[in-house]
Amino acid sequence: MLTFVGLGLYDERSITRRGREAVTAAEAVFAEFYTSKLAGATVADIEAAHGVDVEVRDRAGVEQDPDPILGAAREGEAAFLVAGDPMISTTHVDLRLRAHERGIETRVIHGTTAQTAASSLTGLQNYRFGKATTLPFESAHGTEGVPDSVTDTVEENRERGLHTLAFLDIKVDDDRERYMSAAHATALLADHWDEDALGVVVARAGSPDPVVVVDRLRALAEESFGDPLHLLVLPGTLHHVERDALVELAGAPVELADERLV
Amino acid sequence: MLTFVGLGLYDERSITRRGREAVTAAEAVFAEFYTSKLAGATVADIEAAHGVDVEVRDRAGVEQDPDPILGAAREGEAAFLVAGDPMISTTHVDLRLRAHERGIETRVIHGTTAQTAASSLTGLQNYRFGKATTLPFESAHGTEGVPDSVTDTVEENRERGLHTLAFLDIKVDDDRERYMSAAHATALLADHWDEDALGVVVARAGSPDPVVVVDRLRALAEESFGDPLHLLVLPGTLHHVERDALVELAGAPVELADERLV
Numbered sequence: 342m343l344t345f346v347g348l349g350l351y352d353e354r355s356i357t358r359r360g361r362e363a364v365t366a367a368e369a370v371f372a373e374f375y376t377s378k379l380a381g382a383t384v385a386d387i388e389a390a391h392g393v394d395v396e397v398r399d400r401a402g403v404e405q406d407p408d409p410i411l412g413a414a415r416e417g418e419a420a421f422l423v424a425g426d427p428m429i430s431t432t433h434v435d436l437r438l439r440a441h442e443r444g445i446e447t448r449v450i451h452g453t454t455a456q457t458a459a460s461s462l463t464g465l466q467n468y469r470f471g472k473a474t475t476l477p478f479e480s481a482h483g484t485e486g487v488p489d490s491v492t493d494t495v496e497e498n499r500e501r502g503l504h505t506l507a508f509l510d511i512k513v514d515d516d517r518e519r520y521m522s523a524a525h526a527t528a529l530l531a532d533h534w535d536e537d538a539l540g541v542v543v544a545r546a547g548s549p550d551p552v553v554v555v556d557r558l559r560a561l562a563e564e565s566f567g568d569p570l571h572l573l574v575l576p577g578t579l580h581h582v583e584r585d586a587l588v589e590l591a592g593a594p595v596e597l598a599d600e601r602l603v
Numbered sequence: 604m605l606t607f608v609g610l611g612l613y614d615e616r617s618i619t620r621r622g623r624e625a626v627t628a629a630e631a632v633f634a635e636f637y638t639s640k641l642a643g644a645t646v647a648d649i650e651a652a653h654g655v656d657v658e659v660r661d662r663a664g665v666e667q668d669p670d671p672i673l674g675a676a677r678e679g680e681a682a683f684l685v686a687g688d689p690m691i692s693t694t695h696v697d698l699r700l701r702a703h704e705r706g707i708e709t710r711v712i713h714g715t716t717a718q719t720a721a722s723s724l725t726g727l728q729n730y731r732f733g734k735a736t737t738l739p740f741e742s743a744h745g746t747e748g749v750p751d752s753v754t755d756t757v758e759e760n761r762e763r764g765l766h767t768l769a770f771l772d773i774k775v776d777d778d779r780e781r782y783m784s785a786a787h788a789t790a791l792l793a794d795h796w797d798e799d800a801l802g803v804v805v806a807r808a809g810s811p812d813p814v815v816v817v818d819r820l821r822a823l824a825e826e827s828f829g830d831p832l833h834l835l836v837l838p839g840t841l842h843h844v845e846r847d848a849l850v851e852l853a854g855a856p857v858e859l860a861d862e863r864l865v
Contacts, residue, residue, distance in 0.1 A: 347723075349619055350713060357715060358616040358623065426715070428723040431844050437726075438844075441851055449723055451612060451715040451809055453619060453688070456729060458713050461609075461690040464699075467718060468737070472765055473730045501759065503734055547713055582693050582700075589703055 343414035343440045345427035347452020348372075350547025352381030353390035360450045364391045367420035369413035375400045375513050376432060377424040380570050381548055387422070395422065404432055407439055414445045426452045458546035459506045459572050462553050464586020465541070469577065471498030473506040476526050476573070478519070481510060486533030495534075495575050502578040502603065509571055520569035527573065528562035539597055541574040541587065542566055555593035578603040605676035605702045607689035609714020612809025614643030615652035622712045626653045629682035631675035637662045637775050638694060639686040642832050643810055649684070657684065666694060669701055676707045688714045720808035721768045721834050724815050726848020727803070731839065733760030735768040738788050738835070740781070743772060748795030757796075757837050764840040764865065771833055782831035789835065790824035801859055803836040803849065804828055817855035840865040
């Protein structure tokens with residue numbers, strides 16, 4: 342049995358009780374942190390919290406050499422740990438398909454996600470979000486600034502009055518990790534798209550001290566939001582309770598929020 | 604302090620460790636189950652699992668008479684439990700705003716959600732979902748069949764190649780609860796919209812035995828998917844791994860899945 346376990350949003354306490362039971366019951370525990378990682382816990386923290394040894398696999402160690410994982414799952418109980426919810430990334434679906442092909446049973450234990458938190462912490466209603474997007478580092482794509490695919494998604498959503506969640510890029514090269522900050526992201530969008538657009542920054546979702554800040558992109562680009570991870574929401578129109586939540590709970594300038602009210 | 608705690612998707616083991624800590628540390632524990640409920644646990648199960656007494660409030664007891672909750676939160680640690688993630692519903696945001704107005708500190712502990720599970724269990728990628736919708740019981744709206752707002756959402760998403768998650772209606776009247784089944788939902792959509800459209804049924808997400816079934820709406824309308832809760836996904840176009848996941852993991856008819864491949 343191969344059990345995909347979502348570690349949830351932030352640290353070793355973000356896992357569900359069901360997830361924890363699967364981890365402690367597993368004979369072999371694997372993890373990957375190349376698609377996402379826990380900002381508030383190291384691998385040692387996870388090992389200590391559950392009393393297990395965790396074998397971290399890099400992308401090649403999952404996609405090109407999955408045999409150690411599949412072998413353990415064929416012979417007994419194996420758990421595969423992923424930050425957030427498992428199966429969010431193609432690489433996990435692909436591993437599940439490979440297990441299935443070899444007749445290995447699989448199951449999925451869900452985790453809390455940035456997508457849920459972006460709605461929950463901002464007060465923006467989940468059914469008023471359109472397609473999500475990811476804002477890449479400039480080095481990750483050929484063109485300068487912001488790829489059209491990102492701004493097209495935001496604009497198509499806005500035409501329908503919908504909010505857009507923008508995941509911010511994570512780069513893992515050898516042992517170096519870079520997280521795009523919300524200040525970086527809003528500067529990119531202010532320079533190459535619309536500096537007057539309303540932005541909602543969410544920092545450290547799932548942690549004990551998440552931060553939500555609302556302002557025009559140009560103003561957000563000049564602030565600093567502390568440790569990763571950061572998310573950015575680009576709101577469409579605002580319903581009354583959404584407007585109140587942004588103003589009262591996240592300090593949105595009243596006139597900015599009122600401009601968007603329907 | 605008023606802590607909103609997401610109970611997660613299915614039963615008393617769907618809560619996170621951080622959520623459990625908040626529940627056991629609270630001096631007063633409230634809950635509401637009118638916006639959503641745990642299909643796999645009773646209130647007694649939750650009380651037993653955490654060793655606490657839970658006071659369940661109905662809609663009037665939250666929206667019109669929040670004083671007992673706010674009073675407890677002003678005097679000490681109060682927890683407010685909600686199935687899935689808290690703040691998903693306007694009623695929770697409204698309660699948080701009322702606490703804030705009175706100078707009561709609030710925090711949010713996230714839970715796993717149907718939205719995450721719909722993507723995770725089906726292998727359909729989360730960034731390829733458009734706006735979500737809710738399919739209401741016929742008695743809940745004036746017209747026969749399916750409201751235009753639902754089919755408009757599905758069609759606008761499809762034009763962009765995007766998937767649509769349809770939440771299925773829950774009716775709580777006095778002590779009676781009715782959950783719309785996926786068979787009911789697909790019959791409605793087959794009769795009043797497009798019987799040949801592809802549908803993906805997800806039953807009992809978050810439980811140990813979730814079920815995912817893919818077929819044309821007309822065919823799904825003739826099946827039975829067991830206990831609630833059920834969700835329905837109406838896919839847009841399919842990427843290769845999405846197609847493989849629907850065929851290999853959910854038994855989608857190959858020719859149906861291939862029609863949608865991009």
